[in-house]
Every structure is written in C-alpha cells, then in structure tokens.
Amino acid sequence: MLSYTIIYNPASGHAKGPTAAELLKAKLEDHQRLVTMKPTKNADDAREFAARAHSDIVVAVGGDGTINQVVAGLAPRQQPPILAILPKGTVNNLARVLHIPLLLPLAIKNIFEANPQPLDIAQVNDRYMVSTLTLGVLANAALSVTQKGKRHFGPIIYLSKGFKVLAQHQHWVLQLDSAHRQWKKDTQFLLVTMTNSVGGFTNAVPDAAPDDGHLHVFIAPKLTWWRSLLAIPYFITGNFQKLPGMTYFKTEQLTIQAPKTLQSRIDGDPSAKTPLKIAVIADHIQVLAPPIK
Numbered sequence: 686m687l688s689y690t691i692i693y694n695p696a697s698g699h700a701k702g703p704t705a706a707e708l709l710k711a712k713l714e715d716h717q718r719l720v721t722m723k724p725t726k727n728a729d730d731a732r733e734f735a736a737r738a739h740s741d742i743v744v745a746v747g748g749d750g751t752i753n754q755v756v757a758g759l760a761p762r763q764q765p766p767i768l769a770i771l772p773k774g775t776v777n778n779l780a781r782v783l784h785i786p787l788l789l790p791l792a793i794k795n796i797f798e799a800n801p802q803p804l805d806i807a808q809v810n811d812r813y814m815v816s817t818l819t820l821g822v823l824a825n826a827a828l829s830v831t832q833k834g835k836r837h838f839g840p841i842i843y844l845s846k847g848f849k850v851l852a853q854h855q856h857w858v859l860q861l862d863s864a865h866r867q868w869k870k871d872t873q874f875l876l877v878t879m880t881n882s883v884g885g886f887t888n889a890v891p892d893a894a895p896d897d898g899h900l901h902v903f904i905a906p907k908l909t910w911w912r913s914l915l916a917i918p919y920f921i922t923g924n925f926q927k928l929p930g931m932t933y934f935k936t937e938q939l940t941i942q943a944p945k946t947l948q949s950r951i952d953g954d955p956s957a958k959t960p961l962k963i964a965v966i967a968d969h970i971q972v973l974a975p976p977i978k
C-alpha cells in the first residue's frame with residue numbers, strides 16, 4: 686500500500702493549505718492509501734517533517750518556501766521519498782515551471798497520475814535551493830515584498846519593487862569562481878536560477894530546464910533608472926540574456942565572494958552568509974509532475 690506524508694503550511698498563500706490537504710487526504714484514503722498529516726507550526730517544521738517522513742511520497746502543500754524546506758529535509762537522505770506538490774503558495778514558481786496544475790482538483794489528479802521526474806536542486810553552503818538565488822538589489826527587492834503585497838499583486842510586485850531598488854544605484858564587487866573560469870564584476874545584482882522561471886515569470890531563461898544539471902547565472906550590468914526601464918521587455922519576453930552588458934553562463938558549481946553586508950535570498954528566504962558555495966545535485970530528488978520536455 687502506497688504511503689503519503691502530507692506536510693502543509695497553514696500560513697502559505699491565501700491560507701487554503703489546510704483545506705487542500707484535508708481534501709487530498711480524503712481522496713487518497715478513498716483509494717486505500719496510507720496518509721500521515723503534518724501541519725507546520727513554525728518556520729522550520731517542514732524540513733524536520735520531511736527529514737523524518739517514513740512514507741513513499743512526501744507532499745508539500747504550500748508555496749516555494751514550503752517546497753524549499755521539504756526538499757532541504759529530503760536532500761540529505763540516501764534514498765529520499767518521492768516529492769509531490771500541491772501548489773497553495775502565492776507565486777508557486779516551481780509548480781509553474783513543472784507544469785503542475787494550480788487548480789486543486791487537477792493538482793490532486795496529478796498526484797495520482799504523474800510519474801516521478803528528476804528534479805535538479807543545488808546545495809548552497811548548508812542550505813538547499815530549488816528555484817532561485819538572488820544577491821544585491823534583487824534580493825533587497827524580494828526582502829521588501831510582503832506576503833500581503835504578493836497576494837494582492839502576484840509576481841508583478843517583484844518587478845515594481847525591483848525598479849525601486851535599482852533606482853538607488855547600489856552596486857557591489859563580486860568574485861565568482863567556477864571549475865573553469867573566474868569573474869570579477871561590479872554589479873547591481875546577481876541571479877542564479879535552476880529553472881526557466883524567476884518569481885513566476887516562466888520564460889525568463891528559455892533554454893533552462895529543471896533537469897538540465899546546470900546553474901544558470903546572470904550578472905547584471907550597472908543599470909541607470911532609464912536602462913532598468915528598458916530591461917523590462919527583455920525580462921518578460923525571455924530575452925534577459927540579451928540585455929546589453931548582461932553576463933550569462935551555465936555551470937555545475939560556483940563560489941561567490943561578496944561583501945559581508947550584501948543581502949541574499951534563496952527561494953525567497955534570507956540566505957546563508959557569503960562566501961556562497963553552490964553545487965548542483967542532479968538525479969537525487971524525484972517529483973510527481975508531467976514529463977519534462
């Protein structure tokens with residue numbers, strides 16, 4: 686009999702996680718599956734629950750922050766249970782990337798019918814990342830986005846906050862080292878993404894796939910207010926790489942040295958201190974999702 690641990694965050698998105706989790710439980714039990722319910726009470730609970738789950742499948746009910754924590758619990762395990770996602774966050778970046786339906790009945794159907802697909806994750810110092818790491822003004826913008834703001838405006842709030850902080854013209858010298866190259870850049874922001882989507886904009890990196898084994902790294906040029914406005918269409922149409930002055934490369938591992946005062950975020954949460962050592966972990970986590978093309 687297949688067993689499931691349902692980890693749900695009552696604080697995610699529009700607080701619909703508990704209802705969704707109960708509905709999934711009822712459907713699974715109708716089909717004679719064994720279910721354990723694990724509501725989070727504190728910010729770190731999801732990681733602990735995933736680290737100790739004894740089921741075949743661990744379902745993360747929530748948004749990218751909850752998925753990040755569930756993955757952080759699964760990743761250190763030798764043979765982790767399969768990950769499933771019931772998107773109940775605000776932006777649901779990873780669910781969009783994986784074409785997991787956002788509508789509840791279809792998302793539940795996906796959990797019953799989808800086959801496991803490999804999902805790249807990355808280790809960042811002692812943390813894990815499933816979607817995006819930002820450093821510099823993008824991280825500052827993300828830090829200034831409140832849950833309320835995300836709920837009201839959706840992904841567009843990141844653009845609006847982003848342009849506000851770009852206008853402050855803060856910049857930092859970063860040093861990046863991969864296995865083959867070194868970069869030293871004076872930049873306003875750095876973005877590392879595992880997938881083709883950033884903050885819910887799903888065509889931000891057209892040639893990236895969630896199982897391609899790469900980190901996709903963008904080092905932005907210093908942008909004036911006027912040039913940052915010109916950057917909007919590049920970002921929305923998936924031509925971010927072609928923005929004049931943008932450095933883009935793919936790598937499997939990267940070390941970033943940055944000033945200690947610099948803000949960074951991993952999957953939306955305040956992140957580890959620099960230097961950041963990032964390495965892709967491929968073929969370890971499997972997720973129930975439509976086949977990745």
Ligand SMILES: Nc1ncnc2c1ncn2[C@@H]1O[C@H](COP(=O)(O)OP(=O)(O)OP(=O)(O)O)[C@@H](O)[C@H]1O
Pocket residue numbers: 694695696697698699725726727728729747748749750751752773774775776777778832835953954
């Ligand atoms: N019981 C809880 N009460 C308050 N906060 C919690 C609780 N459980 C988890 N959290 C915190 O809530 C944060 C936000 O959750 P999550 O990312 O799932 O939702 P979201 O921000 O609405 O969605 P998205 O990231 O997709 O926009 C998590 O990073 C986690 O630290």
